[in-house]
Structure formats: C-alpha cells, structure tokens
Amino acid sequence: MSTNTIRYYEEQQCSNQWRSFLGAFSAEFASKGELSDLRAFMHQLGRTMARGFHVADGSSLQALEACMNQVWSEMNWGWVELVEEADALVVAHHASPLKIAFGEHSLDWSPALLEGVYAQWFDGLGMDKSLRLVQRAGVFEEGQLFVFDLKKQSEEPSYFTRR
C-alpha cells in the first residue's frame, strides 16, 4: 500500500463540511493559550462528547472494544484496540480524523479530545478511582495512532501535565 494511498484516504476521511471551520478554530484556538490549557479544554470537550454515547458493556475487554468501535465507526473516527499489559490497560486509537481536521501542528493538544472521551467512558463504567488515563508522549505512525495508558497515577507529573 503506497504512502500516497494512505494520504489520499486520510484527506478524504475528514468531512469537507467542517474542515474549513475546524482549521480556523485550530488556528485561532492554538494562538490563544498555553499547551496545558489547550489540552484541558479539549479533554473537557471529549468528556462532554462521551456523555452523548452509550458505551456501557464492560462485560469483557472485547465487548467494550466492540461497543466503542460501534461509536467510532458510525462517526468515521477510526477504530480502537484495547490491550491488557502488566501495569496498564493500553488504549490504541487508530485512523482518527484529528490530524487532518486540526492540522499537524495540533498533534500536541488535539488528541486530548480522545483522552477526554475515553476517560469519561471509563469513569462511566465505574473505573477504580486510583486509575487515570494519560496519553503516551510521542507521535506514532505519523499521527495516525494515539496511545493512552490507563494505570495507577504515578507521583511524577505526566509529559502533558494538565489541570
């Protein structure tokens, strides 16, 4: 699969109706605040978005993943993999439209939107209060993959400190 085809699909995925608005929003928004404020606002938007969807089947990791992917597929926001690791539940979100919608320069803050969505969904499922969902630093697969770890909150602040 050529890189051109990937780029073609990425470009086409983002709805033409809102691309111009979202690009303008990104430019205005990013010029106005600190990185931590941008992330906090996007995280909050994500939590508000999450409440509008019914993600309630936590009977198994597979059921939960399927439930989330139902939401993402209907919105064409990509797909998620939930992977259990020794000390964390890893949430790997692929093929989201964030990079195209908000621009490459937004990759530091726009994924906080997904962080907020997942955090809210896990809260809604009655997640242990000592756990916290935090985005893993770094850009993976050229902004086509965002990784979040749900784990015991460490003492040290995360790379993306917020609030």
Add this chain to the structure above:
Amino acid sequence: MSTNTIRYYEEQQCSNQWRSFLGAFSAEFASKGELSDLRAFMHQLGRTMARGFHVADGSSLQALEACMNQVWSEMNWGWVELVEEADALVVAHHASPLKIAFGEHSLDWSPALLEGVYAQWFDGLGMDKSLRLVQRAGVFEEGQLFVFDLKKQSEEPSYFTRR
C-alpha cells in the same frame, strides 16, 4: 412539503462526523463568555475561514453570488442570495447547517461565523471602508435563514454590538 421533511433534511445535512464535537464545543463555549465575546470569536473564525476560499469575481452581483454559492455548495453549507436594496446590499443565507451543528440555543451567536465570512469576502473585494456588514436581528424561517445588511455604518449601535 411537510415540516417533517424539512426537519429530516436539516438533520441529515450536518455531517455526522463532527456533530458531536460541535455540540460539545457549543455547550462549553457558550457557558464561558458574554454574547458579544462569543460573536466576536465566531466572527473572527469566519474571517479566517473566508481567507481559505477564492471569492474574487465581483464583476457583477450575479457573478459574485455564483462564486459564493460554488463555495457553499462544495461544503454543503446552503446557498446565498444577494439583493440590492435602496440603502443596503442584502445578503440572505439559506439552509446553513449552523442550527443543527451548534444547537437552537446558539442562534444568537453562531451566525456571526457567516457574518465574518461575508465581511472578509467583501473586504477582499475592496469594499468601500465606510460600509459595514451587520446581521439583521431576529430569527427568520426557524433559523434556516440569516440576513445581513451591508451598508453605511449607522451612529446607533447594532442589536448585536461587538468589539
């Protein structure tokens, strides 16, 4: 044509990909500021959006209208009529997705986005500096029509004072 069909088309027009995000944005955003600030921010976003499109044929009112409708049609943002009246050029924007995207409660501030777009386009065409584009107060056709007047700036402040 039944009201149900109009409602059906309105609902379907707004891209499913961003509807949840835009609704969350609207809720967070509207809770944060004064009406005049909300309008000023939307107006600014509109100006930024406008710069991304090529609306340059001001050879006639019809040519300009066609040029604008080319942009709106590709984005599925409705359509515009430009009408010359005695003391103003009237810009009537029909069938925009704003009401569904940002919600009915947003009808006081979300149309400032269109105001910003048109203001920027007229500026780009070298509009007389004494003219100003101002949204006409009131909700027309249940939020399916927004009307803007381009005319000499009056002494009295507009209903929607901004900046």
Add this chain to the structure above:
Amino acid sequence: MSTNTIRYYEEQQCSNQWRSFLGAFSAEFASKGELSDLRAFMHQLGRTMARGFHVADGSSLQALEACMNQVWSEMNWGWVELVEEADALVVAHHASPLKIAFGEHSLDWSPALLEGVYAQWFDGLGMDKSLRLVQRAGVFEEGQLFVFDLKKQSEEPSYFTRR
C-alpha cells in the same frame, strides 16, 4: 420554506460518489427494456436489499415504522409513515434520493425499488399471503413522496403491471 431550499436539499442529499454512476445506469438501463421489465428488475433489487437489513419488530405499527426509519435514516433514504386505512395499510415514503439519483424520467420505474424493499419486509414479518403491496399510480409532491398500498389483491391489474 422556499422551493429553492427544497431543491438545494434534494440535490445535496444524493451522494456525490455514486450520482454519476447511477445517472449512467439509469440512462443505459431505461433504454434497454419495457417499463414492466424495468420495474420487475428494480423490485427484485429492492427485495435483495431488504434482506440485508433487520426489520423484525412488528409488535405495533409504531414499532415497525420506527424500525424501518432506523434503516432509512442510517442510509439517508428519507423516512416512512405507516397509516392504517379502512381497506389497506398505506406506506408513504418521503424524501428518498431516487429522483435525483436516477433522474425525473425514472419516476415510472425507480420507485419499484422501494416497493420491493417493503414487499420483502412485510413478507419477512409473515404477512398474510392474500395481501400484496402495490405502488399507487401518480407522482406526489414532485417525486418526493411515493405511496404504496398493502391490501387484498384486486382482480383488475394495477396501473404498473409487473411479472
């Protein structure tokens, strides 16, 4: 609501991805057969389409209507009203994309697609074998409304005789 806005919504509803193909199909297809053959083929396609959807809640007319509208809404094919009359169950399908997809000249045969879908769904629900779904002759609301009657098969042939 102006006629222009209705026309705008109608045009935009039909997916740009397949509009050219469907227009070409309509032109080639219509040139090849008798009206009754065209209707029979579309009816058959409709039955095949119907089998791909789960329309199974016949517990009440409202439940059935909601179930069908769930399918239509996800596909953006308009909406249906089921109305009980003295001697028939009337199926009124509004705001389908058929006229734009297949052209105005297709209005004699393209709605047989919907006839096939509904006929299959009623069959799947165990409809009385003496009943038959037949499209009511005539163009309603400029091709935005198609009406089908589910009733005892009459002796006389329908306007649109098929098979």
Add this chain to the structure above:
Amino acid sequence: MSTNTIRYYEEQQCSNQWRSFLGAFSAEFASKGELSDLRAFMHQLGRTMARGFHVADGSSLQALEACMNQVWSEMNWGWVELVEEADALVVAHHASPLKIAFGEHSLDWSPALLEGVYAQWFDGLGMDKSLRLVQRAGVFEEGQLFVFDLKKQSEEPSYFTRR
C-alpha cells in the same frame, strides 16, 4: 500502517447511501450474464459517466493526470497515475471504491467501468484510432489497484475479450 487501518479506510470510503443498492445490483447483475457481457455493460456505463466530466487538458501528461484526479477526488473514487512506458501509456488507478461497492467477486468485471471512463476520455482528447485501452489481467494490491494499458491493438485477443 496496519492492514486493519487500510481495511477500515476502504470500508468507510464507500458511501453508505448506495452500498446496499450497489451490492444488490452486483448480485443480480452478475447472475444474469457472461463475463464478457458484464464487462461490456460496465464499459458502456463508464463511457456514459465520462461524458459528464470535463477532462480536456491534454497539454502534458501531468496536466492530464491533474485534470483526471480533480474529477476522482471530488467523487472520492481514488486517484490515478499516468506513466509513459516504451510501448504503452500506463493508467494506474488506485483506491477506487469498486471492490467494496460491488464486492470481491466483482473484480473480474467491475473495473471495466474505469476502462470505459478512461477510453472515453482518451477518445475525447483525440487519441490515435489505432490505440486501444485494455485492462491488464490480474488483481493488484488486493483490488486496490487496477492497471490499464493504452497501446496499439495487438492481433491476439486480450484476456478480457469484449464485443
């Protein structure tokens, strides 16, 4: 880029509005004729489609490719590369929605649609009558790439003989 992401994009590319219809069409259509007839009909549809688009800038290979990609991008039908080889002009069409729309079983006949489109476009540009566009046999990149050669018609019949 994982295979899952490619599959995700492929699935999402095909418009939900017509996918069910096109799948039903494919099933009915394929059951009715010989492979050569299916290809001839699709080729003819492609020629009819092509006439609806303005592809007229043959000033250079790059200009022509850009002109074609403008059409394909607006329809979300993928993208094309034109490559000059010793004895042929190679037309490589990537990322079309044909496989998802018509199904994997259609890969023998559905690409004749693209063959018809390109053949018509080259004819419209005044292509030398001794040249002929023929699809190269074989499935490339799992049905994501179709290759056509524009070259002097050979004596031997092509793999996909038609008419």
